[in-house]
Amino acid sequence: MTKYEKGALAAVAAMVVAAGFIFLYAPTDALQGPVQRIFYIHVSSAIAAYGCFALVLIGGIAYLWKENVAADRLARAAALVGLVFTTITLVMGMIWAKPTWGTYWTWDARLTSTLVLWIIYAGYLMVRRLADPGRQAARFAAVVGIFGFIDVPVVHFSVTWWRTQHPGPVVINDALPPQMLVAFFVTMACTLFLAAVMIAIRYRIELLMDQAAEKVVPAAIAAPNEAGGVR
Amino acid sequence: MSVIVAASLTQRFGSEVGLDGVDLDVDAGEHLAVLGDNGAGKTTLLRILATAARPTSGRIEIFGLNATIERRRLRGVIGFVAHAPGLYPALSAAENLEFYCTLQGVDRGRVAEVLELVGLAELAHRPADKLSRGAQQRLAIGRAVLHDPKLLVLDEPDASLDSGGADLLARVMRGRTAVIATHDHALANRLCQRSLMLRRGRVVGVPTRLRVVH
Amino acid sequence: MRSEWRTRELVPALAQFVVLALVIANFGFQIDSRNAPAIAPGVLWMALVFAGLVAFGRAFAAEREQSSLEAMLMTPASPAAIFAGKALAAALLLVLCEAVLLPALALFFSVPLSLEVVSAVLLATVGMAVLGCLFAAMVARVRARELLLPLLTLPLWIPFIVFGGQAVQVAMGGGGGAGNASGLLIDLDILFVVLTSLVARFVLDD
Numbered sequence: 301m302t303k304y305e306k307g308a309l310a311a312v313a314a315m316v317v318a319a320g321f322i323f324l325y326a327p328t329d330a331l332q333g334p335v336q337r338i339f340y341i342h343v344s345s346a347i348a349a350y351g352c353f354a355l356v357l358i359g360g361i362a363y364l365w366k367e368n369v370a371a372d373r374l375a376r377a378a379a380l381v382g383l384v385f386t387t388i389t390l391v392m393g394m395i396w397a398k399p400t401w402g403t404y405w406t407w408d409a410r411l412t413s414t415l416v417l418w419i420i421y422a423g424y425l426m427v428r429r430l431a432d433p434g435r436q437a438a439r440f441a442a443v444v445g446i447f448g449f450i451d452v453p454v455v456h457f458s459v460t461w462w463r464t465q466h467p468g469p470v471v472i473n474d475a476l477p478p479q480m481l482v483a484f485f486v487t488m489a490c491t492l493f494l495a496a497v498m499i500a501i502r503y504r505i506e507l508l509m510d511q512a513a514e515k516v517v518p519a520a521i522a523a524p525n526e527a528g529g530v531r
Numbered sequence: 532m533s534v535i536v537a538a539s540l541t542q543r544f545g546s547e548v549g550l551d552g553v554d555l556d557v558d559a560g561e562h563l564a565v566l567g568d569n570g571a572g573k574t575t576l577l578r579i580l581a582t583a584a585r586p587t588s589g590r591i592e593i594f595g596l597n598a599t600i601e602r603r604r605l606r607g608v609i610g611f612v613a614h615a616p617g618l619y620p621a622l623s624a625a626e627n628l629e630f631y632c633t634l635q636g637v638d639r640g641r642v643a644e645v646l647e648l649v650g651l652a653e654l655a656h657r658p659a660d661k662l663s664r665g666a667q668q669r670l671a672i673g674r675a676v677l678h679d680p681k682l683l684v685l686d687e688p689d690a691s692l693d694s695g696g697a698d699l700l701a702r703v704m705r706g707r708t709a710v711i712a713t714h715d716h717a718l719a720n721r722l723c724q725r726s727l728m729l730r731r732g733r734v735v736g737v738p739t740r741l742r743v744v745h
Numbered sequence: 746m747r748s749e750w751r752t753r754e755l756v757p758a759l760a761q762f763v764v765l766a767l768v769i770a771n772f773g774f775q776i777d778s779r780n781a782p783a784i785a786p787g788v789l790w791m792a793l794v795f796a797g798l799v800a801f802g803r804a805f806a807a808e809r810e811q812s813s814l815e816a817m818l819m820t821p822a823s824p825a826a827i828f829a830g831k832a833l834a835a836a837l838l839l840v841l842c843e844a845v846l847l848p849a850l851a852l853f854f855s856v857p858l859s860l861e862v863v864s865a866v867l868l869a870t871v872g873m874a875v876l877g878c879l880f881a882a883m884v885a886r887v888r889a890r891e892l893l894l895p896l897l898t899l900p901l902w903i904p905f906i907v908f909g910g911q912a913v914q915v916a917m918g919g920g921g922g923a924g925n926a927s928g929l930l931i932d933l934d935i936l937f938v939v940l941t942s943l944v945a946r947f948v949l950d951d
Contacts, residue, residue: 364947416900423896430887433545434587439947440883444897446944447876451901454933458904461929462911513546583815584951602950607821617812634820674816 304501311490311497318490326483335399340484342392344491345385349417352382352495356424357449360442372438373510375445376428377502381495383421389414409463413456420448433513532559533592534682534708535580540589542575542732549575550586551732562704564719565712567729573712574614574686576729580710581611581684593682607635610675610707612685616667620660624651624670627659628677635678642677649673649699665693676703683709689718697721785856786913789846789866790906794899796842797873801835801881802894811885818950828945831882836874843870857916861927865912868930869905872937876901879941883948904933 301309322340329336359375362368393411394404405411424444431437535557542549550572557563565573578584579591582602591598593605618627628642646652649669654662659670668691675683683704688711689696701722704711713719719726728735805811817827843866851858880897884890912926 364944416903419896419900423893423900426889426893426896427883427887430889430893432886434543435585435951436886440887443879443883443944443948447901447940450936450940451904454904455900458907458929462907514543581819583819603821603823606819609819611816611819613812613815615812617814617816619813631816631820634817634822636821678820 304504307497307500311494314490314493318487321483321486326480327477329480333399335396338392338396340487341491342389342396343484344488345389345392346414347488348491348495349382349385349389349414351492352378352385352499353417353421353445353449353452355499356382356445360445363438363442364446367435369438369510372442373503373506374499375442376506377499379421379424379428379441379445380502381498383418383425384498385491385495386414386418386421390418407459409456409459412459413452416455417448417452420444420451424448533557534559534561535591535593535710537580537591538589540576540579540586540591542572542579542584543587548732550579552589553729553732553734555727555734557708557710559708560706561725562709562711562723564723564726565710565729566714566716566719566726567712567735568714570731571729572732573729575732577611577684577686577710577712578613581609581613582606583611583613607678608681610678610680610683612668612671612675612683612688614686616671618659618667618670618674621658623656623658624662624666625655627670628674631674631677637678645673645677648676648702650695663693664691665696668692668696669699672699672703681707683707683711685709685711687712687714689713689715785850786910789850789913790910792846793839793842793866793873794902794906796846797839797877797902798895798898800838800842801877801898802884802891805878805881805885814882814949824946824949825942828878828882828942828949832875832878832941835878835881836870839870839874839877840867843867859916861916862913865909865916865927865930868912868927868934869909872905872930872934873902875934875938875941879945879948901937905930908933 318340322337326337326340328334355378356375359371359373359378362371363375393414397406398404424441427444428437428441431440533556535555537553537555540550540553540555553572553576555563565576567573575584579586579598580593582593582598582605585599594608596605598605619630622630625642625646628645629639631637632639632641643652646655649672651666651669651673654666659667662670668688672685672688675685685700685704688700692699697718700711700718704722709723711719711722724740726739814827814831818824847858847863847866850856877898880894880901884894884897887893908926908929912930915926
């Protein structure tokens with residue numbers, strides 16, 4: 301078994317452990333009922349998503365500064381994984397919101413900035429795909445990553461600020477009893493581990509794709525020469 | 532003294548290859564013609580020589596400086612006539628040149644000189660989009676020599692030049708090192724001492740000496 | 746080395762038509778003299794955002810624009826300076842849109858047009874122009890640019906719309922607390938102007 305397969309297995313095992321903690325160890329929330337259990341994955345995903353985004357930022361800056369292709373690859377991998385986790389966060393959030401608040405969505409600071417995060421990730425990946433592959437794609441994507449990273453807290457702040465001007469519905473209550481806290485930290489650790497494994501696997505895929513792209517070309521050029529000879 | 536020394540220039544666009552291991556060198560005062568069909572890689576090569584683009588791999592030195600790093604410095608001594616003129620349509624010919632004088636840090640008096648040189652003195656105040664394609668090309672050439680560059684890189688300048696174009700090119704290239712991409716072998720013969728042929732991104736054969744016929 | 750905006754003669758005509766069309770189209774909202782101050786800011790920013798996106802998209806997309814940009818890069822001028830010139834032109838474009846939009850708004854919706862309203866809008870314009878310019882320049886070289894430009898630019902414009910919207914609303918006599926919206930706009934402007942000038946050369950040059 302390669303190290304990637306081992307890593308994947310370990311990550312899955314970790315998530316099973318986390319699930320155990322969520323469903324068996326943590327008590328049911330008095331107010332919200334069983335739905336509240338979504339919260340563990342929801343917040344863990346959010347943290348994983350932001351963590352990935354930080355990697356995208358660092359990779360992007362490193363690339364712009366040093367033209368380090370490995371840094372760009374890391375950013376690419378982290379962006380894809382981050383998008384996945386952001387999607388999970390949003391979906392879980394919506395599933396949780398309906399029974400709890402009565403609505404799927406509300407424009408508070410956290411949801412808005414998470415949505416913005418999703419849009420920026422999507423933009424990042426689109427720019428990568430649509431720009432000239434190679435240096436241009438990497439450069440443009442790095443710029444998007446940098447601006448996006450700064451934009452998310454700015455948006456968060458602006459919505460919070462706006463809410464102080466226009467007081468609206470109440471936000472999430474964060475107080476947690478100790479057992480829930482334990483379950484949460486376990487889940488978070490497992491989710492971060494899962495994210496790390498996913499990034500590592502994706503990085504490897506990107507590396508293989510880069511290498512393949514470099515090999516394809518010389519072969520195509522060499523062939524006609526052998527057939528036609530020098531003119 | 533070598534003005535351009537390039538080794539193993541390779542340019543890749545994703546999985547497509549524009550240039551594959553091109554070597555070339557150009558001496559001071561020399562005029563080199565780059566020949567080849569469309570898609571052979573002439574524009575790609577010329578853009579690299581003019582520092583408009585960086586090669587994916589390979590080395591290139593211009594005036595002894597590493598051309599992938601010292602680009603801004605080099606741009607002050609290189610004149611580039613690209614495939615597309617890139618002029619400001621709403622501005623007149625003279626205004627276009629004046630604008631570039633500011634960008635190049637060159638005195639505005641040059642504008643009149645250059646207009647005279649390219650034969651646009653009478654059309655100086657006409658908006659660029661009202662100029663014929665040939666006149667626009669002359670303007671683009673004029674713009675490229677505004678700052679009296681030591682190296683001139685011309686990408687198919689003859690494509691839309693009107694009559695007398697060859698003379699203009701000869702005038703403009705005189706006294707400078709020049710690399711010119713063209714389809715026109717006769718023109719290459721007339722203007723250049725050596726030629727290089729590209730096919731599918733590779734140099735074909737050996738750079739040949741041309742007979743210079745005046 | 747920063748002169749460039751005379752060449753923007755062509756595009757304002759386009760922008761004016763766009764803005765007018767939008768203002769007229771906004772009769773879809775149910776507006777009377779009571780809720781006008783509350784809704785007008787929203788209409789203002791929406792119209793401005795759309796006009797901005799269209800204007801930026803057009804201004805940079807032209808093939809001609811791309812080749813003239815490259816010609817400018819082929820000089821010793823720094824890419825940051827070239828970008829500054831373009832951003833100034835972009836800002837001017839937006840200001841022109843506003844010059845049409847604001848009076849039209851005041852006219853149609855009977856909302857007061859004070860100095861505060863104008864200054865709030867102008868402050869936001871700086872940041873929006875700089876960001877729009879950067880991403881328009883980026884997107885011009887890329888496929889599917891009509892889709893990509895709003896996708897990239899709007900998330901970054903949101904804080905400007907929030908603060909600007911609030912400032913305008915207060916100035917027009919609508920609800921909401923005072924807050925220091927203008928100060929925040931200035932902070933945002935400084936932040937993004939610095940950032941974009943640092944990053945401009947990666948977007949413009951190879």
